Amino acid sequence: GAVVSQHPSWVICKSGTSVKIECRSLDFQATTMFWYRQFPKQSLMLMATSNEGSKATYEQGVEKDKFLINHASLTLSTLTVTSAHPEDSSFYICSAIPGQGNTGELFFGEGSRLTVL
Amino acid sequence: QKEVEQNSGPLSVPEGAIASLNCTYSDRGSQSFFWYRQYSGKSPELIMFIYSNGDKEDGRFTAQLNKASQYVSLLIRDSQPSDSATYLCAVTATGNQFYFGTGTSLTVIP
Numbered sequence: 005g006a007v008v009s010q011h012p013s014w015v016i017c018k019s020g021t022s023v024k025i026e027c028r029s030l031d032f033q034a035t036t037m038f039w040y041r042q043f044p045k046q047s048l049m050l051m052a053t054s055n056e057g058s059k060a061t062y063e064q065g066v067e068k069d070k071f072l073i074n075h076a077s078l079t080l081s082t083l084t085v086t087s088a089h090p091e092d093s094s095f096y097i098c099s100a101i102p103g104q105g106n107t108g109e110l111f112f113g114e115g116s117r118l119t120v121l
Numbered sequence: 122q123k124e125v126e127q128n129s130g131p132l133s134v135p136e137g138a139i140a141s142l143n144c145t146y147s148d149r150g151s152q153s154f155f156w157y158r159q160y161s162g163k164s165p166e167l168i169m170f171i172y173s174n175g176d177k178e179d180g181r182f183t184a185q186l187n188k189a190s191q192y193v194s195l196l197i198r199d200s201q202p203s204d205s206a207t208y209l210c211a212v213t214a215t216g217n218q219f220y221f222g223t224g225t226s227l228t229v230i231p
Contacts, residue, residue, distance in 0.1 A: 036217065047222055053217070095162075108213075109167050110167075112166070114163070
């Protein structure tokens with residue numbers, strides 16, 4: 005299957021700092037990537053759809069100025085949590101759908117667990 | 122967001138039994154249906170996908186889809202302790218935006 009890699013896996017930061025999470029498609033090109041957030045014992049909530057070379061599409065209720073998404077190349081999307089606060093602590097997961105020869109499934113990165121102190 | 126409903130459980134079954142997981146969805150335009158397994162602290166991994174009404178079998182797993190009833194299920198035969206995880210149902214209408222249920226926590230008791 006296709007490989008999606010996320011970095012870092014774990015990050016702890018102080019309140020008010022910004023944190024960048026990278027998502028890479030290792031063996032395919034991804035014009036579209038998706039960013040999800042998952043709180044403990046809850047399901048994945050789609051935050052935004054990241055489009056290569058254009059602005060991300062944010063889901064209702066997600067602050068675009070707080071969660072900055074950049075998709076500068078066909079293999080890399082980044083999510084920056086700006087001025088993070090404890091309520092932003094969560095498990096952030098990126099995903100992508102490979103193009104050709106694929107069943108249409110989402111492939112997920114390993115996830116990034118953010119803890120804001 | 123579109124609604125995808127799952128019984129959160131926890132569901133407990135003895136080893137070797139059949140585990141039955143259910144999912145309903147609200148968007149009649151949904152075309153593709155996926156079951157993912159998620160271990161604690163890990164990201165989801167695909168178990169099965171189904172596009173057409175009826176049953177689809179893959180090893181110990183069987184997915185069942187009924188679009189008229191807007192219902193999709195996953196059966197796990199000969200359940201093993203390693204099957205203990207949270208199972209997420211996901212649906213998509215466009216192939217782009219996926220909507221996930223809250224997940225069902227399954228525990229297989231040795």
